[in-house]
Amino acid sequence: MVKFKAATSGAKASMQRISHYFGLHRENARSSLQEILHQPLASLLTIAVIGIALALPAALSLLVQNGRSVAGSMEDVRDFSVYLQPGMSMDQAEDLAKNLRMRALIAEVRIISAEDALVDFREASGFENAVGALDNNPLPHTLVVRPKITAEAHTLDTLAGELRDNPVVDQVRLDTEWVKRLNAILELFKRSVWIAGVLLIAAVVIVVGNTIRLDIQSRRDEIEVYKLLGASNGFVRRPFLYVGIWYGLIGGCFGLVLLVVSALILAGPIEKLTGLYGGNFVLHGLNIVTMGSVLAGGILAGWGGAWSAVSRHISAIQPQ
Amino acid sequence: MIRFEHVTKRYEGGRDALRNVSLEIPKGELVFLTGPSGAGKSTFLKMLALIERPTRGQLFVNGANIGRMPERQIPRYRRQVGLVFQDNKLLPERSAFDNVALPLIIAGMSERDAGRRVRASLDQVGLLKKEKSPPRMLSLGEQQRVGIARAIVTRPGLLVADEPTGNLDPELSLDIMKLFRRFNDIGVTMVIATHDVNLLDQLGGKRLTLSNGEIQGGDFGGES
Numbered sequence: 107m108v109k110f111k112a113a114t115s116g117a118k119a120s121m122q123r124i125s126h127y128f129g130l131h132r133e134n135a136r137s138s139l140q141e142i143l144h145q146p147l148a149s150l151l152t153i154a155v156i157g158i159a160l161a162l163p164a165a166l167s168l169l170v171q172n173g174r175s176v177a178g179s180m181e182d183v184r185d186f187s188v189y190l191q192p193g194m195s196m197d198q199a200e201d202l203a204k205n206l207r208m209r210a211l212i213a214e215v216r217i218i219s220a221e222d223a224l225v226d227f228r229e230a231s232g233f234e235n236a237v238g239a240l241d242n243n244p245l246p247h248t249l250v251v252r253p254k255i256t257a258e259a260h261t262l263d264t265l266a267g268e269l270r271d272n273p274v275v276d277q278v279r280l281d282t283e284w285v286k287r288l289n290a291i292l293e294l295f296k297r298s299v300w301i302a303g304v305l306l307i308a309a310v311v312i313v314v315g316n317t318i319r320l321d322i323q324s325r326r327d328e329i330e331v332y333k334l335l336g337a338s339n340g341f342v343r344r345p346f347l348y349v350g351i352w353y354g355l356i357g358g359c360f361g362l363v364l365l366v367v368s369a370l371i372l373a374g375p376i377e378k379l380t381g382l383y384g385g386n387f388v389l390h391g392l393n394i395v396t397m398g399s400v401l402a403g404g405i406l407a408g409w410g411g412a413w414s415a416v417s418r419h420i421s422a423i424q425p426q
Numbered sequence: 427m428i429r430f431e432h433v434t435k436r437y438e439g440g441r442d443a444l445r446n447v448s449l450e451i452p453k454g455e456l457v458f459l460t461g462p463s464g465a466g467k468s469t470f471l472k473m474l475a476l477i478e479r480p481t482r483g484q485l486f487v488n489g490a491n492i493g494r495m496p497e498r499q500i501p502r503y504r505r506q507v508g509l510v511f512q513d514n515k516l517l518p519e520r521s522a523f524d525n526v527a528l529p530l531i532i533a534g535m536s537e538r539d540a541g542r543r544v545r546a547s548l549d550q551v552g553l554l555k556k557e558k559s560p561p562r563m564l565s566l567g568e569q570q571r572v573g574i575a576r577a578i579v580t581r582p583g584l585l586v587a588d589e590p591t592g593n594l595d596p597e598l599s600l601d602i603m604k605l606f607r608r609f610n611d612i613g614v615t616m617v618i619a620t621h622d623v624n625l626l627d628q629l630g631g632k633r634l635t636l637s638n639g640e641i642q643g644g645d646f647g648g649e650s
Binding site: 125129333335338424426 | 475477498501502503504505506509515516517528529531532533536537576
């Protein structure tokens with residue numbers, strides 16, 4: 107048989123082979139991108155599905171991350187409110203405050219008089235007229251107690267119990283329970299996000315696999331010709347793998363757009379919400395790592411889907 | 427170059443497409459394979475392209491027992507055989523140039539190096555000016571010539587053609603056959619299946635006639 111003329115030197119030949127190899131990959135990458143752009147409608151549907159499937163778990167995980175940061179910042183706030191019995195005098199409130207301030211546990215005690223509380227309530231609630239119609243002030247004096255950071259939870263519980271037994275005191279509200287509950291809920295949420303993420307990535311693999319399978323079927327004749335001309339399975343596979351990678355990458359970009367748009371839509375309400383809580387909460391988590399994982403997830407899933415399709419279907423196509 | 431040793435091909439269902447065929451085709455020969463349809467011509471050619479394998483017997487091409495060749499060596503083998511088909515099997519979306527370049531790209535040649543060879547090939551079939559045209563812009567005869575250019579571009583030692591003039595009128599057929607004759611003159615071994623016996627009288631070359639899967643006559647005798 108006539109062989110190709112050997113290159114002048116082995117080194118040169120292998121250099122040529124390497125550069126040819128990369129050239130082939132570049133060409134494959136280029137032509138598969140063209141192919142995707144060539145049929146925009148069908149590709150758009152696939153890309154939209156991939157984008158949504160990738161954006162969903164990313165959005166959920168952002169939600170969890172932000173929820174945790176909220177819970178985290180609240181954990182330190184262990185202020186508790188001591189409501190005095192109605193009808194107690196301001197002196198009695200001052201006495202109790204003085205008593206509390208002397209304890210080693212306590213950092214600070216602030217008194218909100220019934221009058222101040224009523225003014226606040228009138229302004230914040232919007233029930234000005236209704237409040238004005240009241241004969242006497244129904245609100246009690248309140249002590250807002252801030253424990254020292256070093257104070258342990260169980261000693262605070264003991265203190266709260268002691269205060270409840272005090273005849274002057276009506277109610278003690280220690281607000282740490284909801285933080286614990288929030289954390290438990292977030293943990294549950296986090297696992298759900300993992301499950302959703304795995305399922306949705308699997309969906310991307312299946313969607314890309316199916317798209318490529320149809321692609322392979324519609325190009326059956328072409329693949330047969332390639333094989334008749336001596337193309338290996340690897341040679342035939344490569345462009346389809348690139349199609350998968352492109353789908354994953356473009357789908358991932360679309361997913362990122364969805365994420366950013368959602369974040370922008372949510373930014374207003376979040377600002378308002380944090381304003382209400384007097385905090386300076388910022389939506390975070392949409393950083394390089396998150397973006398990178400969305401893109402990497404897309405590329406991997408696209409490649410995986412393409413691989414599952416080509417490995418099953420390409421070697422099955424043999425010229426007749 | 428080609429040696430069939432008691433080759434039998436039995437398809438599923440029990441039909442024997444070839445029966446105990448033995449023959450040897452020397453290097454550089456031009457062989458026309460004739461016979462009625464269903465005689466086994468296509469099976470004979472498919473074996474040379476390793477699209478089919480012998481059920482029994484041995485088949486050697488260039489010293490290699492291709493009947494037993496492992497699956498993953500088939501692509502490399504096919505790159506050394508030029509194939510021409512009745513329906514030309516060109517890629518409809520690609521230009522004549524790209525179609526002819528395909529075997530070289532598959533063989534691992536860079537596009538730049540391939541360019542010269544492709545143009546030389548297209549020149550040999552007289553279609554250099556139509557390199558940019560896709561198959562649908564070409565006549566049937568031109569399409570077949572592009573198919574031939576694609577088959578010879580890798581300079582194969584063996585060219586196998588299955589009814590290459592089956593879709594063409596007599597005048598074009600003669601042109602195509604003369605083209606094959608020219609490549610044979612430069613030493614390419616050729617096996618061409620055709621039912622067009624009138625054409626062969628004008629061309630010379632050896633004949634091999636199959637009937638019912640057996641060698642019936644021609645220049646290779648009936649030594650089955």
